[in-house]
Amino acid sequence: MTHVEDELTGQPECWTRAAAEAAGHAPALPRPGERVALVGCGTSYFMAQAAAALREGAGQGETDAFAASEFPRGRAYDRIVALTRSGTTTEVLDLLDRVKGRTRTTALTADPDTPVMTAADDVVVLDYADERSVVQTRFATTALTLLRAHLGLHPDKAVTDARTALAQPLPEGLADCTQFTFLGRGWTVGLAHEAGLKMREAALAWTEAYPAMEYRHGPISVTTRGTATWMLGAAPEGLAEQVRATGARWIEGGLDPLAELVRVQRLAVAVAAARGLDPDRPRHLTRSVILAP
Numbered sequence: 001m002t003h004v005e006d007e008l009t010g011q012p013e014c015w016t017r018a019a020a021e022a023a024g025h026a027p028a029l030p031r032p033g034e035r036v037a038l039v040g041c042g043t044s045y046f047m048a049q050a051a052a053a054l055r056e057g058a059g060q061g062e063t064d065a066f067a068a069s070e071f072p073r074g075r076a077y078d079r080i081v082a083l084t085r086s087g088t089t090t091e092v093l094d095l096l097d098r099v100k101g102r103t104r105t106t107a108l109t110a111d112p113d114t115p116v117m118t119a120a121d122d123v124v125v126l127d128y129a130d131e132r133s134v135v136q137t138r139f140a141t142t143a144l145t146l147l148r149a150h151l152g153l154h155p156d157k158a159v160t161d162a163r164t165a166l167a168q169p170l171p172e173g174l175a176d177c178t179q180f181t182f183l184g185r186g187w188t189v190g191l192a193h194e195a196g197l198k199m200r201e202a203a204l205a206w207t208e209a210y211p212a213m214e215y216r217h218g219p220i221s222v223t224t225r226g227t228a229t230w231m232l233g234a235a236p237e238g239l240a241e242q243v244r245a246t247g248a249r250w251i252e253g254g255l256d257p258l259a260e261l262v263r264v265q266r267l268a269v270a271v272a273a274a275r276g277l278d279p280d281r282p283r284h285l286t287r288s289v290i291l292a293p
Contacts, residue, residue, distance in 0.1 A: 004202065004279045008137040008265045012162045014129045015145040019159075022149035028106050028122035029150045032060050034078035039068045041091055041289065043136040043197060044083035044143075049190030051081075051147040057186060058151050065190070068092045079104045085131070085139045086288035087114025096120055108143045133280055134287045135201045137265050140194070141258055148258075161259035170263065175270040177228040177249060180205055181219065182264070183212040188233040188257045195232065195264040202279035203271035212236050215243075223248045230264065233257045
């Protein structure tokens with residue numbers, strides 16, 4: 001079993017613990033009414049997108065998400081929340097250093113022995129969700145579960161559905177598709193982008209991700225036989241029929257969207273295996289991007 005496979009199977013237990021501990025971490029997390037920016041790189045950026053949409057949609061306050069390298073210098077926030085599994089990512093540490101003393105900062109990390117511990121004002125350590133793999137799975141979803149629970153939006157169904165996602169076989173022949181498109185709405189747009197990234201990292205697959213209502217505005221033109229179009233969350237009316245009419249395969253996301261992401265993680269491993277690839281050794285990638293001064 002690869003590290004990725006081993007780690008992704010532990011997600012139900014990690015989510016259960018994160019949800020149970022959310023109240024204890026509340027002093028370090030955004031308060032209702034605060035203007036908040038969530039930042040990260042790669043997978044953490046996509047989790048930030050999902051969390052920002054959830055928070056603002058819940059009426060907790062204006063919430064934006066940025067890649068750490070693209071944070072707008074002139075914009076004021078009450079708090080910046082940085083997601084960083086390694087605690088060593090250069091762009092995140094640079095941003096935290098730049099705003100230190102001006103904006104309250106919180107870091108969610110997996111490693112307590114890294115520079116982010118002193119770079120941020122508040123730190124939440126999810127060391128039980130740390131990973132050996134380059135390709136992120138359980139840390140990212142556990143961090144998002146913590147933020148969902150903090151907002152009162154974590155359903156018990158998510159953990160049950162995650163176990164279902166791990167136990168049920170993937171749809172027959174899905175790993176043989178040559179193109180994968182992931183769609184989301186609201187907070188699941190970030191999950192769709194993360195799903196596409198998992199497939200690219202682990203399996204070198206041709207993947208795309210879009211807000212579901214945007215799919216008709218051009219991207220559907222490349223959809224054909226050999227395409228799998230996977231909806232994370234509830235689909236817009238009529239879209240499934242339009243996709244099927246192209247000859248593509250439509251995958252309905254019937255589980256909690258975060259549990260659907262677990263299914264995609266499993267698909268990434270399956271496609272990697274079918275192509276003779278090792279998902280623990282993704283091409284050109286390292287566990288953390290640390291740039292020379």
